[in-house]
Amino acid sequence: MNKFKSFLVACILVFTISCSKNSSDSDNSDTSVNKSANLLATGDSARDILSNDNFDTLVIEIAYVTGFKPTESAITQFTDYLKEHTFKEEIELVYTELSSPSEDELTLQEIADLETKNRTVFNTGSSLGIYIYFSDAPAEGDDLEDGLVTLGSVYRNTSMIIHEVTVRELATLSSSINEADVETTTLNHEFGHLFGLVDLGTDMVNDHQSESENEDGQLVGDNHCNQMGCLMRAELQFGSSTGKSLQTNSKATYEDGIKSGCVLSGTTVLNLLQQNTAKGENTVDLDAECLLDIRANGGRN
Structure with missing residues (x-):
């Protein structure tokens, strides 16, 4: 009888352990997240961002190093920009404060x-996730004295970096613009590439892509707009006095094997903002050609 009881207890124990393992495995599978859809190339989620075909909500994680949180004004203007050009009525912001990686520069x-x-x-x-990191470190290869600075970059379909420390430094160089102006222009420009502009996942209705020289001296499309005054006109440039070889080397150093959809220079943004300020305008908008492209790919305007 005692042997039978011992056998019964052993069976119950084995059964309990087996059930516990199955329950644990099930819990892990339920809580696991498939990240592959957020690890695609710049512009690959353009239509998903612009339209409500597959996602009707944007959840934007604003990850920032302590002390480098973006201004409320810039974030308000940024979300207004998203609502103006996409059909996303629900935009949720998730703020994540992070410690500094303690790096002098970042690739x-x-x-x-x-x-x-x-x-x-x-x-x-039905929620599409976006990640924007506001860094306390400049881009690898920056040289503020020579105008060789990078404000931001998009490097995946839902990923963006804003070099907030450089944004703040650049804003001090002009009395006619402020920190929020530079933040807003950088955010809106880079997110324009996540919209698929120019020819990065959203086809052009009419050809309006600008060209620049590659490392072989050939003129090639540079994924920016050739229309005067357009937000997306901000072609890649690392300072007029540096020359093509330094421009190419600096970009290669910064990318470090990861292809960027756009590396936005401080010189470009400063010029855009100063031109608009001279005309009495505080923001830089998309031109008619970019708006046509957005509408053709499911966007609002």
Whole structure:
């Protein structure tokens, strides 16, 4: 009888352990997140961002290093810009404060590694997740004295870096613009590439892509707009006095093996803002050609 009781207890114990393991495995699978849809190339989610075909909500994680949180004014103007050009009525902001990585400069590979470590928002259900990192470190290869600075970059379909420390430094160079102006222009320009502009996932209705020389001296499309005054006209340039070889080398150093959809220079943004300020305008808008492209790919305007 005692042997039977011992056998029965052993069976119950084995059954309980087995059920516990199955329950644990099930819980892990339920809470796991498929991140692959957020690891695509710049512009690959353009229509998903612009239209409500597959996602009707944007959840934007604003990850910032302590002391480098973006201004409320810039974020308000940024979300207004998104609502103006997409059909997303629901835009949720998730603020994530992070400690400094304690780096003097950052490459895109290092930025991507930080995203892997810190990102918490991904596509789930009808919500499309976006990650924007506001850094306390400048881009690798920056030289403020020579105008060789990078304000931001997009490097995946839902990933963006804003070098907030450089944004603030640039804003001090002109009495006619402020920190929020530079933040807003940088955010809106880079997100324009996530819209798929120019020819980065959203086809052009009419050809309006500008060209610049590549490392072989050939004129090629540079994924920016050739229309005067357009937000997306901000072609890649690292300062007029530096020359093509330094421009190419600086970009290669910063990208560090990760292809960027756009590396936005401080010189470009400063020029755009100063031109608009001279005309009495505070913001830089998309031109008619970019608006045509957005509408053709499911956007609002």
